[in-house]
Structures are given as structure tokens and as C-alpha cells.
Amino acid sequence: MxxxxxxxxxxxxxxxxxxxxxxxxxxxxxxxxxxxxxxxxxxxxxxxxxxxxxxxxxxxxxxxxxxxxxxxxxxxxxxxxxxxxxxxxxxxxxxxxxxxxxxxxxxxxxxxxxxxxxxxxxxxxxxxxxxxxxxxxxxxxxxxxxxxxxxxxxxxxxxxxxxxxxxxxxxGDVVLPVMARLAATLLALPDVKVTYNDNALDPADYVNLDIDLDVVVSDEALQNKGNPRLRVVEWSADMRSKAIFLCDEHGRVVTEYKPNRLPPAPIHWSAYLLWDGFGDHELMGHADLYVPDVRHGELLAVAQHALTQHLNQRLYEQKGKILAEWKSEGVYPYLGEPASPAEEVEREIFDIVAVVASPAIGRDVKQKRFSLRLLQEAARAEPSRTNRILNAVLDLTPDEQQVLSDLLERTKLASIVQAAQTVADRSDFISGLGKLLFSDETRRTFREVDQLHPMLVSEPWIFGDEWALALSESGLARVVEMVVSQSPNTVFAPRPVLLPSGRRGRVDMVFYRYLPESERSRHLVVELKRPMRLTMTEFGQLNNYATAITGNAEVASGLHAWDFWLVGTEIDDAVKNLSNDVSQPGLVSVTARYRLWVIDWATLLDRAQRRIEAFRSALDLVSTDETSRTYLQRRHAEFIPFSE
The missing domain is CATH 3.30.565.10 (Histidine kinase-like ATPase, C-terminal domain)
Structure with missing residues (x-):
């Protein structure tokens, strides 16, 4: 041996x-x-x-x-x-x-x-x-x-x-997610037989719908590869595989991507994004298997948009179909038209909740009627006060019940719950990220490219709610092309956009905001650094990026305002001394084309915390070590560094 x-x-x-x-x-x-x-x-x-x-x-x-x-x-x-x-x-x-x-x-x-x-x-x-x-x-x-x-x-x-x-x-049902991952391959190989504990894996037996959705991306995002294809399969059973599987052009799954906040359509589905670039080891390195949206953000964003539209359409279709079926069976708990605006809100909440929960409602008419009555009680909110279930669950005082009742006349209960959850999640993320950046257990092992950066791609609000994330981990030419494409009278001439040294460069995150009152657009470029001291070396890198991007002829001729941020845990005194405007902390350089900012993470997190503080206090939300860890594990488990 x-x-x-x-x-x-x-x-x-x-x-x-x-x-x-x-x-x-x-x-x-x-x-x-x-x-x-x-x-x-x-x-x-x-x-x-x-x-x-x-x-x-x-x-x-x-x-x-x-x-x-x-x-x-x-x-x-x-x-x-x-x-x-x-x-x-x-x-x-x-x-x-x-x-x-x-x-x-x-x-x-x-x-x-x-x-x-x-x-x-x-x-x-x-x-x-x-x-x-x-x-x-x-x-x-x-x-x-x-x-x-x-x-x-x-x-x-x-x-x-x-x-x-x-x-x-x-x-008992492990064969279903296994089958979902193999589906694109097995559907293309009908003569192959795969069994799992004597159960044949034949995805064709479970397919309700198999369609392709349009996916159109820029030539740069394709990186000299072929056009992608988004295949969506709807199943007759729960495959526990509601994800976008990234496949090569033959349907072989390379990795999976789970988008956030997809519509809750009451169907079982899996999506397969087929593209020959996913089979190229040069375009799918080790880090890309776990954070594919860093390098392929545009492609995944377009695919997610197409999938979202499809699921919204299916939610609308299923809602009408399911509600019509319940009404014909006499189990729908409402009769006639809504008697008041409050009941209209109540029905709207009930319809969405019930349709999403429909797979668990049951098939027997008696069981359906009982289940829908319970859901009705849970969703009901009367004009003057909430019902006893909301009171028991939320432990509201009479005054608080009246406030909620007044609010329900202007918005949906679902919106209130979602807003509260958003504030709680953001508070937990700020607390959790601060511990990762400053704790002795993690700050030395917290990496920029495959941990910090992909976390923030999913949490762009940390830089301000006014910004929309436009690009992530993109070359300078791609940044210029994105800006030029927003100007209808300017044509992008494809050519390299180089640093003063003559080399190419990549920026971490680019944000965009349009100001209709001035017909100008604002752009924020953020250069992230893992826990480290920012010196004149990092500042020089940021300055070079700003010079290369804003010095491009097509960009310089447009109505664009540019801010470039350098973010790290500490700032060297030499960099701090560049700032001479006490009214704008962090602003270190102003030119005719751009402004440069150097900001430490403590300041950035403090600003983010202040933006949500009024809402957090009103909701009586408290972020603890446990809630922060739970949120990071739920949303960013693959990016959390191991403690030493």
C-alpha cells in the first residue's frame, strides 16, 4: 500500500x-x-x-x-x-x-x-x-x-x-432536494437511472412547469462568454430548493445562489442559470463558489429581477385561482364586498397570508374552513381596536391598540411588521459588524474580498438609504460605461480606463443617485479595507481611482457629482491632517471633479445607528450579542471568520 x-x-x-x-x-x-x-x-x-x-x-x-x-x-x-x-x-x-x-x-x-x-x-x-x-x-x-x-x-x-x-x-423526503440539484442533468439524460435507497430519482415525474425567462446583460458582464439562460422549474412537491442554481451551459450545477426577499409565491420552484462562464475556472474561483455576486453581480441581479417578475406573476395567478376555489367550496371566511376600509385592509392581508400558507391549509373542506377561520382571526384588525389574538400576541395596552388601529387605516399590517423587522435587522447588523471589526477574536482574521465585501453587498443601506447599489467589484471601464449609459446624449466608446500608472484597477462598490431637481446624478465609490490602519498608500490608491474615472472624457462632460470614500478601522495621522473642514468630518480633498473622504468604521456605524435610532426607540427594540449573532448567522454565515 x-x-x-x-x-x-x-x-x-x-x-x-x-x-x-x-x-x-x-x-x-x-x-x-x-x-x-x-x-x-x-x-x-x-x-x-x-x-x-x-x-x-x-x-x-x-x-x-x-x-x-x-x-x-x-x-x-x-x-x-x-x-x-x-x-x-x-x-x-x-x-x-x-x-x-x-x-x-x-x-x-x-x-x-x-x-x-x-x-x-x-x-x-x-x-x-x-x-x-x-x-x-x-x-x-x-x-x-x-x-x-x-x-x-x-x-x-x-x-x-x-x-x-x-x-x-x-x-423521508431527502430525495427531493437531491433530485432538484440533479434535475437539469437528469432531464437531459433520460437513459440514466439514479436511485436513493431504492427510490428512483426522476425529476420529470415532479415537473409542473418548465420555462425559460429572458436574461439580457452587458457584453462586459458576459466576459467573452455566451448568452445566459434562466430556466425555472415548478414542482408538484416541495424540493426544498428555492434557489438559483448556477450551472454551466449543459446544466451542471457549479454552486447555488439564494437571493433575498423574493415574492412568496405559493409554488415549489427551482431556478437554473445556465452560462458557460460558470464552468470556467478562471471566472469561478474558490471564493466565487460562495460569493458569486461579487464578481458576477450584474448577471445575478438581472436573473433575480426576471425571477422576481415571474414569481410575482405566479403569486397573482395563484391568488386568483386559490381564492376562487375557496369561494366556490364555501370555505372563504368573508361574504360579499368589504363593508369598510378597515375590512378591505383586513381582507388584503388575509388573502396574501392565506394564499402563501395554502399548501398547509389541507384538502378536506371542513379542515379548510377551520384553518381559514383561524387565519382570519390572526389577520383581523377592527377600526377601533385589534382583536384578541393580536392583543395576546403583541401584549398591547388599550392606547397602543388605538394607535395601531389608526395606523392600519393608512397602511397595511404587513408593512408595519416588515418595517419593524427591517429596523431590528439593521440594528443587529450594525452591532454584529462592529464586533467583527473590533473584537480581538475576529479582527485579525476578517478578510476584505470574500467576507467583508460580500456582506456589504447585501447591506448597502449602511452607506445611506439614499443610495442605490449600481456595481460591485467592477473594473474602471465598467464604471465609466455605467455612468455614460445614464446620459442619453452620450455614447460610450469602449476603450481601457487606466490608472495614472497605466495599469487597470477595480473598485469595490459604486452607488448611484439621480437628483431630478438639478438634472444631475451623484455617484459614490467606496473602497473598503479590512480591519487596518489607513495610510497615505491607501489614500493614494483612492486618489488614483478618482483621477482615472472622473478624468475620462465622457464622464467629465456630463452632469455628474462624485464622492470617493476610503473606509478602515483606523486612520493614520498623516491622512487625518489632510482634513481642514471641521464641519464635514472625513472630507480630505475637494477638486473641481470630485471629493475624497477617509472615514473610520466606528464613525460610519455610528451614523448608521443614528439614522435608525428614533425608529428603534419607538419600537422598543434592543440588539444584544445573541440577536446580533443570530442575524449574522442567518444572513451572512458563510462570511463570518472563525475565531482564533
Missing amino acids: ETKRVRAGSDTLLALADRATPVDIVTELIWNALDAEAMNVDVTVTVNELGAPEEIVIRDDGHGMTYGQVPDLFLIHGESWKKARRFSPNIARPMHGHFGRGRFLVYGIADRVEWRTVAMDGDAMTETMIYSRRSAPNEFSMDGPRPAEEPTGTTVRLIARQEQRVQVLVD
Whole structure:
């Protein structure tokens, strides 16, 4: 037996494995089998006497691996032989793996792993064994080759980790999210049979609707690749996969992206964004697998917009259909037209809540009537006071009930709840981000590109509610093109936009605001720095960006106002001394074309906190360490640095 090491550290490999979900890991192993030209793949999960997963076995009848191929297939992290081949060697099947990570993901669910593979090596059939364990993830032991008589194929045997997260693999409906991730591939390979504990994975049996939505993006966003395609599949069962799966042009899933605040359409859906750029390892590096919106923000924003429009339309359609069905069955709890504006508000709230909750309402008429009556009580608000359920849940005094009643005459209860949640979330984010930036446990490990930046892409309000995020992690030429496109009488001439040194540059975040009263547009460019002291070096970088962008002829001729911010945890005295306007803290330079600001994180977070303070106090909201951690885990878990 021979043992060899991977050219990567144990911590790196385990961090990669632990970020993946058990469903992701099993799906990746199935894809490996399909890449090996398997026509049959069988997944079996056995349990111990307590019902916990004990062993996971994946068997396939693909072409297997020879002993001589194993080093190239197993011992290089972040590289894959498949990236040089788009199709399998014998039957020209589109290949999935291009990133050289699949074999390492097994450590997320297994303590020990064994591969037994049979392949044709020249004129002889041979068997090779490969062994690995989580305690030494960068080591693989190989035994063989030995003569074999069985057909070609590979069996992967995993001894499951005894952890709660692995339990999902024996849930009764785990086949559904596995199927959803494989759907684009399996729908294109009808002759392939994949089973999970003897259950056939055939997504075609669950498809209610399969459509393509228009996605149009700029040439720069395409980066010399083909046009993307957004495929939306609506399912007859809950696949637990309401996400945009980023796929190459053949439908092989590379990673997934979960947008925020999509319409709550009462349907089960999955979206697949197919683009050949997602299969290019140059455009999808390691960080892009977890924060794809940093590099591909425009493409994902356009896809999310198209998906939002589709879900809004489906919500509208389903609302009419479901309400009509309830009314025809006599279970809808309202009769005739609304008797008052308050009842009209009540019905509007009820209709949305009930339609979104419709999958859980039940099918029996009696059960529907009872469930809808309960929902009616929960949504009802009378003109003079809220009902007893709201009173019990919110613990309102009579005066507070009257205030809420008056407010309900001017707005929707859903809007009140959403506004309160927004203020609470923002307060928790400010508190949580401050701890990440200044705590001794995290500030030294908090990274700019793949942690701080992607967090703020989802929280642009931190820089001011008046700004709309226009670009993220974009080249200088893209910034100029965006600005020029907003001016109807100016044509963008595609050419490089260079720094004074002659080099290209990239800015972190660009914000936009149009001022109709002056017919001018304002732009804010933010350069983020992880916890560090800002010196004249960082200030010089910001100044160079400002000079390159605003000095462009098309930009200089337009009605544009520019502010450039440099943000860090501390500011060097030499930079502080540049500021001479005490009425505008942080302003260090003013030219005819732009203003430069250097701001520390403490000041920025304090300003953000002040903007929401009146609302937070009125709502009696308190951000604690626990609520801040909970919010960061819910919204930004993948970007939080590990404590040392």
C-alpha cells in the first residue's frame, strides 16, 4: 500500500468540506459517477440502532479508474483533469467537475472513506483501492492494482460522522432536494437511472412547469462568454430548493445562489442559470463558489429581477385561482364586498397570508374552513381596536391598540411588521459588524474580498438609504460605461480606463443617485479595507481611482457629482491632517471633479445607528450579542471568520 499527500493543508480541505451541506456532498458524488459515464448510480444509506446514518454507499457502473490515474485524480486540490475536457471520452457526455473539489467534500459527512474502483487497464481488468480519513484529509492511501473479473465501476463507502447535520440523509423526503440539484442533468439524460435507497430519482415525474425567462446583460458582464439562460422549474412537491442554481451551459450545477426577499409565491420552484462562464475556472474561483455576486453581480441581479417578475406573476395567478376555489367550496371566511376600509385592509392581508400558507391549509373542506377561520382571526384588525389574538400576541395596552388601529387605516399590517423587522435587522447588523471589526477574536482574521465585501453587498443601506447599489467589484471601464449609459446624449466608446500608472484597477462598490431637481446624478465609490490602519498608500490608491474615472472624457462632460470614500478601522495621522473642514468630518480633498473622504468604521456605524435610532426607540427594540449573532448567522454565515 502506498500513501501520498495532497498539496493542500488539512484546515483548508476541512473548511471546504464543512461549508458543503450533506445534500451537496451526495449530489457531488453522484455527478462524479455520471462524469465516469455511469448509466446506473445507486445511493444507499444504512442506519444504526438509534436511526442515525451509519454508512453511505454510492455504486456506479462507469468506466472506473486505473491505479495509474489515481494520483492525478486525487492528489491535486483546486485543479481537475475535467477542466481540459468538456465531454467524457467514450460517449461524449457533458462533464460536471472542473474545480477539483468533489473528492474532498466527503469529509463533511464521513470520518473514513473507501473507494473501490474497477477499470480496464490496457487489455486487463484491474481493481484499485483508495483509503482516506477526516483526521488526515490531505492523505490518500492506494492499494493495487489487482486483477479483477467484475465489470467496470466504482463503489464509494463512507463511514458517517455521528453529527446532527448528517441526519438529513435519512429524512423521508431527502430525495427531493437531491433530485432538484440533479434535475437539469437528469432531464437531459433520460437513459440514466439514479436511485436513493431504492427510490428512483426522476425529476420529470415532479415537473409542473418548465420555462425559460429572458436574461439580457452587458457584453462586459458576459466576459467573452455566451448568452445566459434562466430556466425555472415548478414542482408538484416541495424540493426544498428555492434557489438559483448556477450551472454551466449543459446544466451542471457549479454552486447555488439564494437571493433575498423574493415574492412568496405559493409554488415549489427551482431556478437554473445556465452560462458557460460558470464552468470556467478562471471566472469561478474558490471564493466565487460562495460569493458569486461579487464578481458576477450584474448577471445575478438581472436573473433575480426576471425571477422576481415571474414569481410575482405566479403569486397573482395563484391568488386568483386559490381564492376562487375557496369561494366556490364555501370555505372563504368573508361574504360579499368589504363593508369598510378597515375590512378591505383586513381582507388584503388575509388573502396574501392565506394564499402563501395554502399548501398547509389541507384538502378536506371542513379542515379548510377551520384553518381559514383561524387565519382570519390572526389577520383581523377592527377600526377601533385589534382583536384578541393580536392583543395576546403583541401584549398591547388599550392606547397602543388605538394607535395601531389608526395606523392600519393608512397602511397595511404587513408593512408595519416588515418595517419593524427591517429596523431590528439593521440594528443587529450594525452591532454584529462592529464586533467583527473590533473584537480581538475576529479582527485579525476578517478578510476584505470574500467576507467583508460580500456582506456589504447585501447591506448597502449602511452607506445611506439614499443610495442605490449600481456595481460591485467592477473594473474602471465598467464604471465609466455605467455612468455614460445614464446620459442619453452620450455614447460610450469602449476603450481601457487606466490608472495614472497605466495599469487597470477595480473598485469595490459604486452607488448611484439621480437628483431630478438639478438634472444631475451623484455617484459614490467606496473602497473598503479590512480591519487596518489607513495610510497615505491607501489614500493614494483612492486618489488614483478618482483621477482615472472622473478624468475620462465622457464622464467629465456630463452632469455628474462624485464622492470617493476610503473606509478602515483606523486612520493614520498623516491622512487625518489632510482634513481642514471641521464641519464635514472625513472630507480630505475637494477638486473641481470630485471629493475624497477617509472615514473610520466606528464613525460610519455610528451614523448608521443614528439614522435608525428614533425608529428603534419607538419600537422598543434592543440588539444584544445573541440577536446580533443570530442575524449574522442567518444572513451572512458563510462570511463570518472563525475565531482564533
